[in-house]
Amino acid sequence: xxxxxxxxxxxxxxxxxxxxxxxxxxxxxxxxxxxxxxxxxxxxxxxxxxxxxxxxxxxxxxxxxxxxxxxxxxxxxxxxxxxxxxxxxxxxxxxxxxxxxxxxxxxxxxxxxxxxxxxxxxxxxxxxxxxxxxxxxxxxxxxxxxxxxxxxxxxxxxxxxxxxxxxxxxxxxxxxxxxxxxxxxxxxxxxxxxxxxxxxxxxxxxxxxxxxxxxxxxxxxxxxxxxxxxxxxxxxxxxxxxxxxxxxxxxxxxxxxxxxxxxxxxxxxxxxxxxxxxxxxxxxxxxxxxxxxxxxxxxxxxxxxxxxxxxxxxxxxxxxxxxxxxxxxxxxxxxxxxxxxxxxxxxxxxxxxxxxxxxxxxxxxxxxxxxxxxxxxxxxxxxxxxxxxxxxxxxxxxxxxxxxxxxxxxxxxxxxxxxxxxxxxxxxxxxxxxxxxxxxxxxxxxxxxxxxxxxxxxxxxxxxxxxxxxxxxxxxxxxxxxxxxxxxxxxx
Amino acid sequence: xxxxxxxxxxxxxxxxxxxxxxxxxxxxxxxxxxxxxxxxxxxxxxxxxxxxxxxxxxxxxxxxxxxxxxxxxxxxxxxxxxxxxxxxxxxxxxxxxxxxxxxxxxxxxxxxxxxxxxxxxxxxxxxxxxxxxxxxxxxxxxxxxxxxxxxxxxxxxxxxxxxxxxxxxxxxxxxxxxxxxxxxxxxxxxxxxxxxxxxxxxxxxxxxxxxxxxxxxxxxxxxxxxxxxxxxxxxxxxxxxxxxxxxxxxxxxxxxxxxxxxxxxxxxxxxxxxxxxxxxxxxxxxxxxxxxxxxxxxxxxxxxxxxxxxxxxxxxxxxxxxxxxxxxxxxxxxxxxxxxx
Numbered sequence: 001x002x003x004x005x006x007x008x009x010x011x012x013x014x015x016x017x018x019x020x021x022x023x024x025x026x027x028x029x030x031x032x033x034x035x036x037x038x039x040x041x042x043x044x045x046x047x048x049x050x051x052x053x054x055x056x057x058x059x060x061x062x063x064x065x066x067x068x069x070x071x072x073x074x075x076x077x078x079x080x081x082x083x084x085x086x087x088x089x090x091x092x093x094x095x096x097x098x099x100x101x102x103x104x105x106x107x108x109x110x111x112x113x114x115x116x117x118x119x120x121x122x123x124x125x126x127x128x129x130x131x132x133x134x135x136x137x138x139x140x141x142x143x144x145x146x147x148x149x150x151x152x153x154x155x156x157x158x159x160x161x162x163x164x165x166x167x168x169x170x171x172x173x174x175x176x177x178x179x180x181x182x183x184x185x186x187x188x189x190x191x192x193x194x195x196x197x198x199x200x201x202x203x204x205x206x207x208x209x210x211x212x213x214x215x216x217x218x219x220x221x222x223x224x225x226x227x228x229x230x231x232x233x234x235x236x237x238x239x240x241x242x243x244x245x246x247x248x249x250x251x252x253x254x255x256x257x258x259x260x261x262x263x264x265x266x267x268x269x270x271x272x273x274x275x276x277x278x279x280x281x282x283x284x285x286x287x288x289x290x291x292x293x294x295x296x297x298x299x300x301x302x303x304x305x306x307x308x309x310x311x312x313x314x315x316x317x318x319x320x321x322x323x324x325x326x327x328x329x330x331x332x333x334x335x336x337x338x339x340x341x342x343x344x345x346x347x348x349x350x351x352x353x354x355x356x357x358x359x360x361x362x363x364x365x366x367x368x369x370x371x372x373x374x375x376x377x378x379x380x381x382x383x384x385x386x387x388x389x390x391x392x393x394x395x396x397x398x399x400x401x402x403x404x405x406x407x408x409x410x411x412x413x414x415x416x417x418x419x420x421x422x423x424x425x426x427x428x429x430x431x432x433x434x435x436x437x438x439x440x441x442x443x444x445x446x447x448x449x450x451x452x453x454x455x456x457x458x459x460x461x462x463x464x465x466x467x468x469x470x471x472x473x474x475x476x477x478x479x480x481x482x483x484x485x486x487x488x489x490x491x492x
Numbered sequence: 493x494x495x496x497x498x499x500x501x502x503x504x505x506x507x508x509x510x511x512x513x514x515x516x517x518x519x520x521x522x523x524x525x526x527x528x529x530x531x532x533x534x535x536x537x538x539x540x541x542x543x544x545x546x547x548x549x550x551x552x553x554x555x556x557x558x559x560x561x562x563x564x565x566x567x568x569x570x571x572x573x574x575x576x577x578x579x580x581x582x583x584x585x586x587x588x589x590x591x592x593x594x595x596x597x598x599x600x601x602x603x604x605x606x607x608x609x610x611x612x613x614x615x616x617x618x619x620x621x622x623x624x625x626x627x628x629x630x631x632x633x634x635x636x637x638x639x640x641x642x643x644x645x646x647x648x649x650x651x652x653x654x655x656x657x658x659x660x661x662x663x664x665x666x667x668x669x670x671x672x673x674x675x676x677x678x679x680x681x682x683x684x685x686x687x688x689x690x691x692x693x694x695x696x697x698x699x700x701x702x703x704x705x706x707x708x709x710x711x712x713x714x715x716x717x718x719x720x721x722x723x724x725x726x727x728x729x730x731x732x733x734x735x736x737x738x739x740x741x742x743x744x745x746x747x748x749x750x751x752x753x754x755x756x757x758x759x760x761x762x763x764x765x766x767x768x769x770x771x772x773x774x775x776x777x778x779x780x781x782x783x784x785x786x787x788x789x790x791x792x793x794x795x796x797x798x799x800x801x802x803x804x805x806x807x808x809x810x811x812x813x814x815x816x817x818x819x820x821x822x823x824x825x826x827x828x829x830x831x832x833x
Binding site (some may be wrong): 006017020188190193267423425426429451462465468469470473474475476477478479 | 493495496497500503505507510511575641642647648649651652654655
């Protein structure tokens with residue numbers, strides 16, 4: 001069930017109505033039922049893997065908890081964690097990476113002139129598996145570390161794994177935060193629900209009006225990179241940079257807003273990432289729940305930054321390569337992750353040199369000019385890496401990059417840019433959308449826009465609410481676009 | 493909670509009211525829109541005869557020819573790709589305004605086997621019906637459930653047109669449709685003879701949904717007390733025979749329709765079979781393989797006008813001063829322009 005569907009909105013509002021009418025002790029039942037309805041509508045057969053992941057990590061948590069409390073044998077503790085990791089990562093590996101490993105295996109053998117005919121598995125990835133397995137694994141590890149007490153209530157634990165606003169694409173919740181929230185009393189809060197709806201509306205704007213519109217141009221170029229050159233290729237790469245941000249940030253805001261309507265206040269998942277001053281800073285602002293997961297459950301266990309410079313660099317490279325691989329089973333994702341790792345390693349190694357050069361030139365660290373340059377360089381590096389993330393193959397990524405240098409300035413005025421799937425007004429609407437989102441990113445650091453709006457008089461508020469929905473419905477990219485052709489056809 | 497529900501409902505009411513108000517701006521401004529607006533809501537004329545159905549009828553029966561030759565008033569409500577279920581609901585709207593007209597029904601779409609017609613084409617009819625219980629019924633029965641809301645508020649279907657709206661979207665000029673009385677035919681000459689195949693006495697079942705709506709129309713003719721005539725227009729049926737979502741033997745279907753008409757005592761004019769009597773020269777009188785052109789429509793309309801005067805008690809209004817405008821309107825018609833030449 002997509003967030004951009006009537007079905008989701010009906011489910012959400014029905015859940016809100018039932019949830020606040022249900023006594024506190026049974027509310028988890030309401031949410032769990034809604035979550036499984038949501039999942040079954042998305043991926044009915046694969047609900048089994050959600051259940052397996054839930055049961056395995058729940059059971060592991062209980063067993064580890066018993067050992068932690070001294071009633072079990074210490075020697076089995078690691079074994080249980082490994083078992084939980086193997087089951088969860090195993091399911092993920094089979095569904096997400098089976099074909100990648102098969103192709104890699106065949107490719108490696110081919111290097112030695114050994115030809116192996118293997119058939120593709122073509123497994124359909126269960127919806128949300130990358131997210132819920134990471135979330136449930138974090139619980140197992142937290143219990144193992146003694147950071148959280150094991151959850152004894154299977155229903156509430158199942159809700160932690162499957163909470164429908166965050167089930168499909170996060171934000172990935174930390175067990176120590178979220179399990180507590182399930183037990184918190186959430187009194188009916190009209191203002192809170194309104195704030196949730198407003199955040200969702202903003203998310204829908206990011207997704208439907210901006211991301212999906214930019215995506216039209218991006219798809220045109222990326223699906224046929226050899227056909228486009230110069231400004232067209234450059235524009236496609238920039239558009240994708242904003243598309244992926246608006247898409248994912250939009251999705252996260254819808255999820256966080258939906259959770260807010262149910263009284264669950266989740267941490268933000270994006271914090272003005274394109275205003276980051278370094279790649280390291282970017283990862284503190286981009287997909288925060290995932291980068292925090294990798295930091296807590298991979299980077300720190302590897303030794304983090306409290307080790308030799310070499311080891312630290314190696315840790316960064318490992319974490320970001322895994323991060324790339326998590327995003328998708330292909331060389332492009334792997335390279336994207338590795339590239340971010342390399343950026344950071346270079347940044348780390350060049351930092352003393354950079355500092356010396358800055359001091360020698362008398363540039364103050366806090367000067368606006370210096371900060372703008374930092375933001376611009378970071379943005380360009382991130383933008384460059386996204387090319388690999390979006391391209392279907394490494395060849396296509398390099399082709400697109402190569403074509404960027406075949407620059408034809410005439411494209412600026414000869415209308416070529418409006419032949420990429422977006423008409424001139426659509427193109428302008430896309431750019432305007434990006435500008436609005438960047439502006440809101442800047443403003444939201446200074447003021448709480450939702451509270452500010454809600455403190456205005458009723459006429460202004462309702463005008464804004466209605467206008468917001470109208471903008472979504474008019475300018476959003478959705479629905480089957482009935483072409484004029486289908487109307488004229490058969491007219492005579 | 494009551495506050496939330498109350499304000500939520502008020503918000504939805506306001507929102508959907510706005511959708512309803514702006515929807516007409518976004519609907520495609522086609523001749524189909526014009527004819528339904530004109531025939532259903534704008535014109536005060538009463539029609540002796542109404543033509544209902546698909547593009548075959550739209551481009552086949554010219555009310556101006558029938559007026560000019562017999563003084564019979566009529567209007568052509570047919571729209572391209574209009575399935576028989578949509579015709580039923582459109583007819584109910586027509587009957588709200590016109591008392592007991594002779595209803596001439598194109599039977600071509602009885603051959604459709606799909607549950608629903610093509611969305612863009614069904615829209616031609618339903619989008620242009622004014623909001624009523626009948627329209628709600630039409631949406632519920634003629635469109636798949638996932639399309640119900642966009643059909644109810646067409647702006648949700650055509651919102652993407654925001655970037656290509658033109659002046660006519662804010663004020664469509666229906667005057668040309670007024671003069672054509674809903675009729676519109678192409679002026680191409682197909683240039684090819686009709687495909688030949690063996691005549692058949694075979695019968696095939698009328699697909700269940702189209703039969704259901706044919707039955708409903710027949711039932712409506714009894715409850716609303718109007719005379720019904722079934723008509724099949726000249727067409728090269730070798731194309732629809734091979735089309736998916738269509739019966740594979742149109743001729744056998746029309747044999748069944750003839751049986752159905754006989755058993756229900758409804759006249760059925762198979763103008764396809766009568767093409768030689770009418771004088772249809774397929775290469776010159778068709779716009780394409782499926783649709784008559786202006787000259788073909790002239791011949792068919794002439795034939796049908798004669799049939800009406802011979803078989804029905806219809807008054808010739810040509811010398812009635814109350815109908816003087818019809819004589820004026822005729823001068824602006826497509827047919828008048830070709831007859832001048």
